[in-house]
Amino acid sequence: MDNPVQTPISRPMSNDLIIVGGGLNGPALALAAAKAGFSVTIIDALPEDTRKDRDFDGRSYALALTSMRLLRQISVWEQIADHAQPMLEIKVTDGRAGEGPSPWMMHFDHAEIEEGPMGYLVEDRHLRRAFLDAMAAQPLITQVSGETVVSQTVRPNGVEVTLASGSTMSGKVLIGSDGRRSGTAERSGIGRTAWGYDQTAIVCAVAHEKPHSGIAHQFFMPNGPLAILPLTENRSSIVWSEETSRANMIAGLDDAGFLDALRPAFGSFLGEIALVGQRFTYPLGLSLADSFIADRVALVGDAAHGVHPIAGQGLNAGLRDVAALAQVLKEARARGEDIGGAQTLSRYQQWRRFDTATLAVATDTFNRLFSNDNPLLRAARDLGMGLVNKAPNLRRSFMREAAGLTGDLPDLMKR
Ligand SMILES: Cc1cc2nc3c(=O)[nH]c(=O)nc-3n(C[C@H](O)[C@H](O)[C@H](O)COP(=O)(O)OP(=O)(O)OC[C@H]3O[C@@H](n4cnc5c(N)ncnc54)[C@H](O)[C@@H]3O)c2cc1C
Numbered sequence: 462m463d464n465p466v467q468t469p470i471s472r473p474m475s476n477d478l479i480i481v482g483g484g485l486n487g488p489a490l491a492l493a494a495a496k497a498g499f500s501v502t503i504i505d506a507l508p509e510d511t512r513k514d515r516d517f518d519g520r521s522y523a524l525a526l527t528s529m530r531l532l533r534q535i536s537v538w539e540q541i542a543d544h545a546q547p548m549l550e551i552k553v554t555d556g557r558a559g560e561g562p563s564p565w566m567m568h569f570d571h572a573e574i575e576e577g578p579m580g581y582l583v584e585d586r587h588l589r590r591a592f593l594d595a596m597a598a599q600p601l602i603t604q605v606s607g608e609t610v611v612s613q614t615v616r617p618n619g620v621e622v623t624l625a626s627g628s629t630m631s632g633k634v635l636i637g638s639d640g641r642r643s644g645t646a647e648r649s650g651i652g653r654t655a656w657g658y659d660q661t662a663i664v665c666a667v668a669h670e671k672p673h674s675g676i677a678h679q680f681f682m683p684n685g686p687l688a689i690l691p692l693t694e695n696r697s698s699i700v701w702s703e704e705t706s707r708a709n710m711i712a713g714l715d716d717a718g719f720l721d722a723l724r725p726a727f728g729s730f731l732g733e734i735a736l737v738g739q740r741f742t743y744p745l746g747l748s749l750a751d752s753f754i755a756d757r758v759a760l761v762g763d764a765a766h767g768v769h770p771i772a773g774q775g776l777n778a779g780l781r782d783v784a785a786l787a788q789v790l791k792e793a794r795a796r797g798e799d800i801g802g803a804q805t806l807s808r809y810q811q812w813r814r815f816d817t818a819t820l821a822v823a824t825d826t827f828n829r830l831f832s833n834d835n836p837l838l839r840a841a842r843d844l845g846m847g848l849v850n851k852a853p854n855l856r857r858s859f860m861r862e863a864a865g866l867t868g869d870l871p872d873l874m875k876r
Contacts, residue, residue, distance in 0.1 A: 479632035486762030487638035488592035527865030549675035634801035643764035649755035661708035670732025683834035784871035
């Protein structure tokens with residue numbers, strides 16, 4: 462039986478986990494923890510209807526194969542599988558507007574690895590709805606929507622949070638999945654290293670005349686990358702990063718003007734294009750929490766690390782935090798340990814912090830190297846791409862990385 466979204470009450474509630482943030486990583490953790498038998502209360506500042514976001518708003522994610530496995534394990538994938546577009550090939554090229562792609566390119570074809578497609582493109586609206594429905598069907602999860610957490614107090618055996626409405630709730634461990642400006646991190650005294658790129662991503666979807674054949678394209682343009690990612694039904698998702706002043710100018714154009722600006726970079730390989738849904742802009746930056754844990758607190762997803770979307774890995778990294786933390790908590794309970802204890806949470810931090818710091822550095826370096834029209838750098842990266850393209854082993858390791866198959870995989874991502 463579905464459990465309805467509950468109105469908070471002023472009596473403190475005792476949960477295993479209190480999760481602040483019901484975006485994407487918070488619900489994934491709630492479901493993974495409930496699957497392991499933990500009781501969870503998840504709180505989000507936005508009303509449920511807003512998060513369900515019924516119309517197509519153009520946003521999509523490239524989910525790695527291992528992220529898909531996690532979603533399958535927590536009974537979310539079955540709801541979105543019919544809307545997911547397998548990513549069969551990736552083509553990476555250097556480009557300049559009006560000139561088309563350079564002849565130097567890297568081409569990755571999933572047929573060269575045995576695990577199947579490197580990932581899937583999933584629209585934000587389907588993913589959010591599937592998370593909310595799966596949580597509603599899980600009796601161990603209580604959802605509190607339209608409520609903001611304003612303070613938290615660490616007690617000897619747990620943490621108590623207070624909502625703007627004055628209600629309080631308690632749990633053995635508090636999870637911050639409240640995004641890049643995580644109040645949970647701030648209230649725990651966790652600082653962060655952060656900087657902006659003076660780049661803004663314009664995100665939208667287009668319908669096109671010709672089929673994309675499941676091929677994702679990444680064009681490295683002088684001011685930032687343009688990703689064209691295949692969606693179902695002859696549509697593609699666009700993530701177009703430009704210098705912020707130019708991005709604002711482009712974002713301010715009407716639909717016809719916007720398409721005129723996009724066409725020279727996009728090219729004509731998919732025939733005529735038309736806008737579907739809305740356009741969004743996201744200022745781009747890097748944000749890495751100085752620690753992923755504090756006394757009885759753990760951070761996951763963008764609250765812990767926010768990276769440049771150049772490699773489409775932000776959510777994938779967050780989902781890996783989720784799978785790792787769920788496993789650490791489950792193993793701690795099996796050993797009779799305190800799930801919010803320092804020893805337990807340190808294991809999570811050891812597992813995830815180095816990997817995500819490496820991802821942050823890699824995406825930062827990649828962006829600086831590729832969002833650049835310096836002729837020497839351009840020649841060097843074209844040569845590099847040509848070399849990678851000629852080396853099957855290197856190509857395969859890039860593909861396994863994109864599929865999320867490398868490193869110490871949490872159990873929920875193994876099959
Ligand atoms: C242009 C762009 C393209 C991207 N493409 C990809 C991609 O292809 N693949 C990929 O893997 N990743 C991608 N990403 C990254 C991905 O979007 C993020 O990593 C992901 O959305 C982060 O989710 P989250 O749940 O951690 O945080 P958020 O989505 O930021 O959610 C935080 C939630 O916390 C709630 N909240 C905050 N404070 C409080 C409070 N005090 N009380 C209650 N609730 C609170 C908010 O309401 C919000 O719902 C992209 C990012 C951008 C900008």
